[in-house]
Amino acid sequence: MYTRLLLAVLAAMALPLLARAETPCDGIWQQSLSEGRALIEDERVRAAFRQWEDEKRVYEHMALGPWHIVWVAWSISEPGAIFIRRDADGPRFLGGWGGVALPDEGDEVKQWAKSEFPGIPEPLVNCFVWYALDGRLKGAPTWPNPFNDDWDRPVEGKP
Numbered sequence: 800m801y802t803r804l805l806l807a808v809l810a811a812m813a814l815p816l817l818a819r820a821e822t823p824c825d826g827i828w829q830q831s832l833s834e835g836r837a838l839i840e841d842e843r844v845r846a847a848f849r850q851w852e853d854e855k856r857v858y859e860h861m862a863l864g865p866w867h868i869v870w871v872a873w874s875i876s877e878p879g880a881i882f883i884r885r886d887a888d889g890p891r892f893l894g895g896w897g898g899v900a901l902p903d904e905g906d907e908v909k910q911w912a913k914s915e916f917p918g919i920p921e922p923l924v925n926c927f928v929w930y931a932l933d934g935r936l937k938g939a940p941t942w943p944n945p946f947n948d949d950w951d952r953p954v955e956g957k958p
């Protein structure tokens with residue numbers, strides 16, 4: 800009797816995990832927003848876009864090894880991604896991506912990322928492409944993002 804009850808409880812606990820669809824971003828996205836914010840606030844990174852010293856909101860942070868993509872919404876421009884690589888001297892701004900892409904533009908976006916950021920890990924590129932095309936609408940973001948209905952909902956303890 801107890802065995803059946805235990806199995807039923809374990810099965811009920813596992814269902815949400817089994818129902819969750821895998822994404823190319825599993826294990827890469829939904830990293831610490833505080834760390835993402837610290838990366839873009841680092842002087843070596845911030846110097847690259849000092850003209851955008853207005854209010855910004857970090858809504859996604861992807862990371863794989865020393866590579867980071869921090870998705871940011873600024874009050875004066877469309878949302879975009881900041882590509883950063885940590886090296887021995889700290890974080891280094893590599894470049895940025897603004898906006899989104901159409902679903903049939905995946906190959907071009909992937910080629911763009913690989914040519915702009917030589918050495919970027921393939922799984923991070925795949926995550927970026929998926930998110931830029933339409934993944935931002937499919938997964939539960941770390942922070943409500945500019946593309947979903949929760950954008951204006953405050954989240955306790957988030958930057």
